Amino acid sequence: MNHPQISFIVPLYNEQESFSILVERLNKLMDTCSSQSFEVVMVNDGSKDRTAELMQVNALNDARYHCVFLSRNFGHQLALSAGLSVARGTEAVMCIDGDLQDPPELFTEFYKLFKEGNEVVYAVRRNRKENWFKKFAYHFYYRLLKKISNIEVNLDSGDFALLSRKVVDILNQLPEESRYLRGLRSWVGFQQTSFEYDRPERAAGETKYSLGMLYRLAYNGIFNFSDFPVKFITNMGIATVLISLSYFIYTIVKRFVFHVPVVEGFTGLLFTIILFSGVQLISLGIIGEYVLRIFFQVKGRPLFIIKNRIVDKKIVE
Numbered sequence: 366m367n368h369p370q371i372s373f374i375v376p377l378y379n380e381q382e383s384f385s386i387l388v389e390r391l392n393k394l395m396d397t398c399s400s401q402s403f404e405v406v407m408v409n410d411g412s413k414d415r416t417a418e419l420m421q422v423n424a425l426n427d428a429r430y431h432c433v434f435l436s437r438n439f440g441h442q443l444a445l446s447a448g449l450s451v452a453r454g455t456e457a458v459m460c461i462d463g464d465l466q467d468p469p470e471l472f473t474e475f476y477k478l479f480k481e482g483n484e485v486v487y488a489v490r491r492n493r494k495e496n497w498f499k500k501f502a503y504h505f506y507y508r509l510l511k512k513i514s515n516i517e518v519n520l521d522s523g524d525f526a527l528l529s530r531k532v533v534d535i536l537n538q539l540p541e542e543s544r545y546l547r548g549l550r551s552w553v554g555f556q557q558t559s560f561e562y563d564r565p566e567r568a569a570g571e572t573k574y575s576l577g578m579l580y581r582l583a584y585n586g587i588f589n590f591s592d593f594p595v596k597f598i599t600n601m602g603i604a605t606v607l608i609s610l611s612y613f614i615y616t617i618v619k620r621f622v623f624h625v626p627v628v629e630g631f632t633g634l635l636f637t638i639i640l641f642s643g644v645q646l647i648s649l650g651i652i653g654e655y656v657l658r659i660f661f662q663v664k665g666r667p668l669f670i671i672k673n674r675i676v677d678k679k680i681v682e
Contacts, residue, residue: 372452517551
């Protein structure tokens with residue numbers, strides 16, 4: 366199978382518990398849609414359990430599975446990028462998570478919308494099986510990003526999407542080091558449409574996406590697709606000057622109009638020092654975030670390193 370029509374990209378990190386269920390459901394889908402040719406690109410993102418071993422055994426027995434083994438853990442977004450870089454689907458590529466919270470069976474619904482002329486069909490989470498804090502955080506973040514972003518942001522959408530070959534080729538040309546694929550997907554444009562679904566629970570195991578990782582992903586979305594942080598510094602500086610000027614005028618009026626001795630200067634001085642120090646530290650932090658991103662980008666290091674692959678039942682070094 367040298368030229369499959371459809372590629373599935375599945376990044377995996379310590380997913381040995383759900384692996385057999387994942388393969389079973391993918392096989393059933395591919396057998397059902399027998400009129401199309403498929404490949405499943407599984408990307409091992411430096412797993413520490415038996416995920417890599419299970420991938421290898423499966424790929425050596427089924428030519429439809431194309432396995433990519435990264436040299437270490439590079440993170441979900443770069444693992445997806447690695448999969449996109451080697452996907453051979455001539456018609457479209459579908460990105461799903463290995464925990465089956467992105468049901469592969471929805472491919473048929475996505476494909477119908479794709480055949481209507483949409484270059485990108487992305488999933489919108491109508492409902493999600495998570496605690497109230499995560500639901501609130503996701504809801505707040507996506508609406509904040511939509512308000513401050515320089516591009517049209519798709520609300521409540523993750524990486525679960527069907528992309529045309531043309532869009533995949535363009536994404537592979539984008540060299541950004543701090544990847545935020547759902548933002549890049551919106552940035553490329555073309556005709557896009559959404560598909561709503563109820564996001565199920567994980568098929569097995571525990572989530573590998575910690576709050577820290579979600580925080581970094583949100584940071585990438587804000588700093589990569591918005592100039593709000595820089596403008597925020599300017600606005601905060603103006604606000605600080607106005608507050609300080611107002612306090613200065615208040616002190617002058619109090620002294621010369623109402624003839625009240627100004628002896629409480631220590632409090633005002635302390636307030637001013639704390640206010641200006643806080644503003645300066647926040648400003649330096651925001652500027653430093655952009656400098657840090659430039660620093661890592663200009664190094665020109667590869668986004669990921671592929672240790673080896675299994676293609677058509679053959680190990681490729």
